[in-house]
């Protein structure tokens with residue numbers, strides 16, 4: 001059994017880790033922390049977990065207890081993993097961080113976007129960006145995983161095949177993205193109130209969302225040259241889900257590519273990827289088709305006779321966009337079946 005610790009167990013990604021791990025055949029949650037709910041039973045707080053974790057109680061974060069685990073997930077706000085990861089790694093415990101603490105390779109850039117100094121720059125050289133579709137071999141031996149952000153997961157999986165093969169213009173890329181309210185976490189915030197978010201749609205952080213540098217960092221690596229991206233996120237009146245509509249132009253050398261060749265490119269790129277589903281040409285994937293599932297579902301389009309490729313990518317922000325992807329990483333690190341605990345299909349209707 002893999003012994004698991006979770007820091008930040010009362011948040012939405014924390015409870016999603018618990019839901020998914022409840023059906024994992026070889027993993028057991030030993031420690032789960034919450035400062036505000038210490039002493040409360042997990043199933044008392046989250047009735048969906050009744051019958052699964054009858055002897056598990058939230059405790060104050062305690063490094064000694066966490067260090068007795070094989071792996072610790074951080075489902076906490078930015079900055080918390082900076083403070084604790086080093087000590088856990090020194091104790092031989094592996095760390096999977098769902099926050100953005102180790103996603104950017106450059107500590108100064110992180111400090112600029114996250115508005116605080118980077119708390120553990122010395123760990124950046126060994127952190128692995130945990131997108132299995134690009135880093136499976138590194139993940140196998142990693143001690144510290146930076147789980148990609150929710151928008152970056154959808155945008156990167158939607159664009160990687162085109163950038164890796166050098167088929168598209170690297171400037172003028174557009175990512176028009178929509179998310180559900182759970183992306184903002186469980187903490188009380190005015191934009192997440194029912195009267196603010198229901199029956200309304202709005203863009204936010206236009207041109208300055210903190211996922212912008214993360215997406216360009218990874219696409220730039222794939223393309224081998226700087227990528228110029230416009231990224232606009234929108235908040236939609238739904239609970240879960242991310243929908244990314246991605247616009248990119250074929251470069252001059254590749255405008256002769258046929259629709260069938262583009263479709264084949266994506267199918268071949270993700271042929272052996274258990275968490276990416278390429279739908280038939282001209283499909284419009286729905287967020288509900290991935291609700292609860294550890295899948296990125298992709299549909300490809302191209303206006304007739306045009307050099308514009310439109311990629312539609314959907315994920316559940318709490319599953320492939322966070323907790324599911326974190327467990328996928330754990331499975332790879334510990335030599336488990338990659339989809340152990342992650343075999344739920346989406347929930348339709």
Ligand SMILES: NC(=O)C1=CN([C@@H]2O[C@H](COP(=O)(O)OP(=O)(O)OC[C@H]3O[C@@H](n4cnc5c(N)ncnc54)[C@H](OP(=O)(O)O)[C@@H]3O)[C@@H](O)[C@H]2O)C=CC1
Nearest residue numbers: 008009010011012013034035036075076099183185186322
């Ligand atoms: N929601 C989403 O869709 C996604 C979230 N993420 C990232 O995952 C992380 C968790 O997100 P989410 O679950 O939504 O967040 P929530 O706000 O819902 O939960 C945060 C959790 O962290 C705990 N916590 C807060 N401050 C501290 C601290 N200083 N030390 C220890 N524990 C703390 C809280 O419990 P308590 O205060 O009681 O200790 C709570 O359990 C964030 O970094 C988020 O950006 C990534 C991808 C998607």
Ligand SMILES: CC(=O)N[C@@H](CCC(=O)OP(=O)(O)O)C(=O)O
Nearest residue numbers: 099100149150179180181183184
């Ligand atoms: C609706 C909403 O607020 N969504 C969040 C989603 C980002 C997130 O979850 O943060 P990380 O993936 O970087 O940890 C946001 O846009 O900030």
